[in-house]
Amino acid sequence: MTVKLRGIYTTALTHLLTEAGHEVVQASGPIRDRFDADFGTERAAVTVATTDDRQGVGVSGDDERVAAVQELVTGVGRDTLWWPDPTPEGAVYAGEVTETLGSGAVVDLGDAEGFLPYGNADDRVETGDRLVVQVAEAGAPWTDGRPVLETAVAVRGSLLSLVRGASTDTGGVGGPSMLDLVAADPREGWGVSWERASDDADFDALAAALSAANERAAAIDDALADAPPAEETAPHCYWDDTTTTWVWFGRESRFELDEARRAVTTTMTGHHRLKAGHRTASTAIDYVEALCDDPEGEFPFAVTAEQFGPREGGSLELGHGKPDGRLISLGRGEVTAVDADGTVTVERELSPGGEYDALGVPKEGGDIAETTLKEGRWWYPTTYRDSEGTSKGTYVNVCTPVEIFPETARYVDLHVDVVRHADGTVERVDDDELDAAVAAGEVPEELAERARGVAAAVENALS
Incomplete structure (x- = not known):
């Protein structure tokens, strides 16, 4: 199983996932430096990303594979808790606009409310409108944030995205089409856009990512083909063949993650606890760990509070x-x-x-x-x-x-x-x-x- 990780818990979770036999892909520069391993560039079946408030991670991806990663991540410590998201990233809905605000509209999805920024909508949005929307960004339950929606229906990935009804990005004026190089085509009615990570991926990885995206696009087409229009069925879920799970790390779990990270690189006591507490602490922690060979000991609460x-x-x-x-x-x-x-x-x-x-x-x-x-x-x-x-x-x-x-x-x-x-x-x-x-x-x-x-x-x- 392929997993992509980003955020302050990446080193610890990379160690735990690789020890469990999973394959980490599209690794960042620091991860490549810390691990004596080869990291592939192929499509990730599961993405693990630190939440904006650094309290935990979101685990998103293919249904059957998220469960395996979730089990490992939630097993870090006894005060790790998790919750499934009723509106996972990528899910497609018929939604009804219930309120318009200064920057966007509140949309009833049935399972929850979503927020549609006006910039994510193709047309003007007014209260009472019923329209097809997709979850572009899910929100952790402890943040009280509504999932962010868009009216474009897409299959988004870290290497490439397919957008329903869009034209294909050929990859540069005057140059060969990327599709010619990978010898593959998008599903009819969908356009390809290439993500930044595609620059480092080989053609086989891009072809495999396009094939997987085409399969998902076909499933969305099938779900929408026989479904009643949004005007008749909203609120209603058309398609949700993905899973998003939110994991909150408690204090004991953060210190367990320190131990996992320490198996790979110099890690001070309270590394994850400190980074979860304040964004500006990250630079100081990285500096201390770069200078010290073994900065273990008691958690430095007094110094942390003073700073x-x-x-x-x-x-x-x-x-x-x-x-x-x-x-x-x-x-x-x-x-x-x-x-x-x-x-x-x-x-x-x-x-x-x-x-x-x-x-x-x-x-x-x-x-x-x-x-x-x-x-x-x-x-x-x-x-x-x-x-x-x-x-x-x-x-x-x-x-x-x-x-x-x-x-x-x-x-x-x-x-x-x-x-x-x-x-x-x-x-x-x-x-x-x-x-x-x-x-x-x-x-x-x-x-x-x-x-x-x-x-x-x-x-x-x-x-």
Whole structure:
């Protein structure tokens, strides 16, 4: 199986994939330098790309092959979670425009909503229009981003793309057609455009990529040929013979990826944790690793916080991930303390109304929530106090190991929690929600057992 990788996790995943017998293709320059191996230029059946926020990867490609790569990637650590995308890249829909915005239109696809930039549409788009669209770029569930759509129907690849109804790029004025050189033709009614990576590919690889693209184009033609027009059937999926899966790496998993990378090249402790936290950290990390032969040791939280944040007096958002892939912001608070051991204290002033979960006491004006987060810990407490400083109770959230990035503290909530009421009574809650998440396939049993063990330990400590 051929796999193309890009982003901050590439070296580690290249090591894991090649060790498992998979073939990495179209490797970048640094990867070619680090590995004593020959990397082909042929078409990739699966693409693994780091998400824009660097929290994980998207795995996209042929249905039957994505599953094998996904299994390996999600097996990195017990706090790695994954979710299938209901609108995978390349899927073709009959969609209905439900809203027009400044830069594009919101389109109902049935399974989800998509966003069609006006620049991706052939004609003017208005509310109520029904049209054929294709998913050009899927979005990770924790980003709340709608998939990006286009009205052109295409089979996109890293070597070449086929576009339905388009003309073929001949590969240069006055020169021989690339199609003449590869001795192959696109499917009738489709035009070829050559991607940048095709410059480094041999003719056999290009011919094989064109053959695979032609097969996919034929499948799309077949799906559209007998289907009712978009005006009659929207919202409706015409064709989705591809898979996109989103993988989120927890803190333990990032350190496991460090180990995989260390098997190939010098890797400092916390390499992936640091690069996931701040874009400008990448240059500093590459510099340190280039200078040091063995930069292993404790994760340098104090230095990281001093250089990039969070800092005392600043603010920090609580990024509350859910096991179904969503990310919920619990709001931003003032950072009141940052300790060298990785502990950060955040205070938030709360608005009145309703009750505190599981504590059963009202939220009142002037209430303060003090949250104590520690890098790498599987739980964190939030103590609620009234305007005079009297405790209203403490809520301990059990979660995947906390990562404190410069702007946001991130984790995935594991449902089961422990509360300590103002009178000292300790109660464990939401075990049933964790059980339901396991039954739904959202939380692996190993991770659930860890959560239950953490909850038991916290309950004993507070009793």
